[in-house]
Amino acid sequence: MNSIEDILSELYAIDPSFKRHEADLRSLVKRLRLAKPDFSIDDAFVRRLRSDILYSGKPKPVSFLIRSYFIQTSKNLFRSSAFGMAIALVLLVPIAYTANLYQKNQSVSYKVDNASVSLGEEQEISYKPQNAFGVVALTATTSPALQATPTPNFSSIIASSTMSAIFATSTATTTPPAYIFNGSAPTLSQPTANVLETDTSSAARSELLANIQNLGFELSDMTSIADANDSVGTIEVQESKPFGYIVTMNLNKMTITISKNPASWPDESNLPLTTNLNATDTINIALIFLKQHNINTLNYGPATLVSENSASSTATVLLPLIINHQNVFNTDGSSYGINISVDQKLEKVTAVTGITLQKYTASAYPVETNFTNILNILDASNATTTATTTTATVASTTPELGTPASGLIHYIVNDNEFFVPGLIFPVASSTELVTVPLLKNTIEK
Amino acid sequence: MRQLDNEKELIAQCQEGKTVFFGALYDRYVRIIYSFIYYKTFNKETAEDLTSETFFKALSHIHTVDPNRSFQSWLYKIAQNSVIDHFRRERKTENVDDIWDIADSTNLEVDANVALQIGTLRTELGHLTRLQRDIVIMRVWQELSYREIAEIVGKSEASCKMNYSRAVKHLKKVVPIAIGITNNQ
Numbered sequence: 001m002n003s004i005e006d007i008l009s010e011l012y013a014i015d016p017s018f019k020r021h022e023a024d025l026r027s028l029v030k031r032l033r034l035a036k037p038d039f040s041i042d043d044a045f046v047r048r049l050r051s052d053i054l055y056s057g058k059p060k061p062v063s064f065l066i067r068s069y070f071i072q073t074s075k076n077l078f079r080s081s082a083f084g085m086a087i088a089l090v091l092l093v094p095i096a097y098t099a100n101l102y103q104k105n106q107s108v109s110y111k112v113d114n115a116s117v118s119l120g121e122e123q124e125i126s127y128k129p130q131n132a133f134g135v136v137a138l139t140a141t142t143s144p145a146l147q148a149t150p151t152p153n154f155s156s157i158i159a160s161s162t163m164s165a166i167f168a169t170s171t172a173t174t175t176p177p178a179y180i181f182n183g184s185a186p187t188l189s190q191p192t193a194n195v196l197e198t199d200t201s202s203a204a205r206s207e208l209l210a211n212i213q214n215l216g217f218e219l220s221d222m223t224s225i226a227d228a229n230d231s232v233g234t235i236e237v238q239e240s241k242p243f244g245y246i247v248t249m250n251l252n253k254m255t256i257t258i259s260k261n262p263a264s265w266p267d268e269s270n271l272p273l274t275t276n277l278n279a280t281d282t283i284n285i286a287l288i289f290l291k292q293h294n295i296n297t298l299n300y301g302p303a304t305l306v307s308e309n310s311a312s313s314t315a316t317v318l319l320p321l322i323i324n325h326q327n328v329f330n331t332d333g334s335s336y337g338i339n340i341s342v343d344q345k346l347e348k349v350t351a352v353t354g355i356t357l358q359k360y361t362a363s364a365y366p367v368e369t370n371f372t373n374i375l376n377i378l379d380a381s382n383a384t385t386t387a388t389t390t391t392a393t394v395a396s397t398t399p400e401l402g403t404p405a406s407g408l409i410h411y412i413v414n415d416n417e418f419f420v421p422g423l424i425f426p427v428a429s430s431t432e433l434v435t436v437p438l439l440k441n442t443i444e445k
Numbered sequence: 446m447r448q449l450d451n452e453k454e455l456i457a458q459c460q461e462g463k464t465v466f467f468g469a470l471y472d473r474y475v476r477i478i479y480s481f482i483y484y485k486t487f488n489k490e491t492a493e494d495l496t497s498e499t500f501f502k503a504l505s506h507i508h509t510v511d512p513n514r515s516f517q518s519w520l521y522k523i524a525q526n527s528v529i530d531h532f533r534r535e536r537k538t539e540n541v542d543d544i545w546d547i548a549d550s551t552n553l554e555v556d557a558n559v560a561l562q563i564g565t566l567r568t569e570l571g572h573l574t575r576l577q578r579d580i581v582i583m584r585v586w587q588e589l590s591y592r593e594i595a596e597i598v599g600k601s602e603a604s605c606k607m608n609y610s611r612a613v614k615h616l617k618k619v620v621p622i623a624i625g626i627t628n629n630q
Contacts (some may be wrong), residue, residue, distance in 0.1 A: 035566040184451040
């Protein structure tokens, strides 16, 4: 805190006549300083708000208004009265509905009714000793929704991006493009960071199996589920009603996939091609489907329309996964999470992938703390890339990387799902992101 | 300068839809904005609510930020408006901008320790113009530089110093000299 002398000197510099009243001024300044209210900002609040703003996309300004109004109304008019509560609830309902439809940049947030039992409602992380997973040999992955799309075959396993110019070197290219780092170096002070692995224990499998009944599908044959044991890898059950679904549980990867049951859906070719569905409508269809099937979205960021295919009238909505307040990325920089395919002609969800139980085990691993080394890795991964792709999209300019953010990067290693701490670099003049895992043993290799 | 460039870059990333980069801006300003709001509300819950509102508004309007102007100043303006809106909702009058404008605060929830600590100075600071009061608070309590204050209030540094000087002169006249305060502390 500035000393009294500092403040006085400053005042004398502004107006030398103050010197004539030094005693009074000193007393006044002292009083001003003493009157400074003591308060401490609640660190939990700071963390929670950060998480809410960045990841949940909850429409706080709207809910804030509701709460303010509620508090004020109840204070002034209905203090301690049940009638006041009832009025406030009536006021809350329509405004909360509006809040659910709050949209920004083609995204909406939708709060699932927490009163119902729902899948993935609480993330659970159990901690193991350091290096508990052994050597995590990383290989690149892409978003489930993007896997069907032909993508360049990158040979780089250290750093990845959908920008082929950065990491893929075509057979015709002899000089690998270099990076220019134009951002600010982050502070990497922690020597270790947690790697997370999806929990595939018997208990987790049982819990995932139990959850199928909460998904709200009309599944007629549950026998196979009841009999499922540790040797069962995949379970598939079908709805036979019109517009029914097939629910597939992969008990090795601990995921649930929902897809339309083609036998019970109409032939789309007979349907009119035109659709008035905009991005918001499409996202709402996806979110309502998740809500109807008790799939909790609390641990996901705002839904976004990531792709639209006008020829097939299908669109993909993504809910980016957040684990322990950290965004999760595929190695190509795309967000990892639940992907919902929406048929815009039928105005129905046709598939959902990436639904998980959200139970993880964590183990601390040494991470690289020297940012220069990380930048060298980017260059090295580029320089050692071998020619494996024939992609034609080789950029003519040198990619510029900006200040990175931290996050988790999704990997599949020996059929096990890992989330590895990493840095996410923005690429200038591009929507692409570059991911670099921070595991020290991987980087050293 | 590096920080400013970095800030521009963070804003540019946010404006391209990469809102994950808003985190760095949040980390840089959350405490200072909270303090600013707290000094205008004297209530922890209200300060938390208005800080939340400020940052949610900032993120949702990040596309409107001019990267060549001060982000901090823009953020303060949002915070200031949030405080004004809050008190005008609460008091149902156009003439209240913050808690300093409310002479009779008996119906307001003010943190008890703050009420004791600030004592009669609250009334005395309340007699200043809002600009003067903001400058005094930002300079003496928040310890911001004149350059920062000038950016935030949208005046020149010279004007801020002049207002600070006038505020002190006014306070010198109205604040009673406390008995027992020694000059060498």
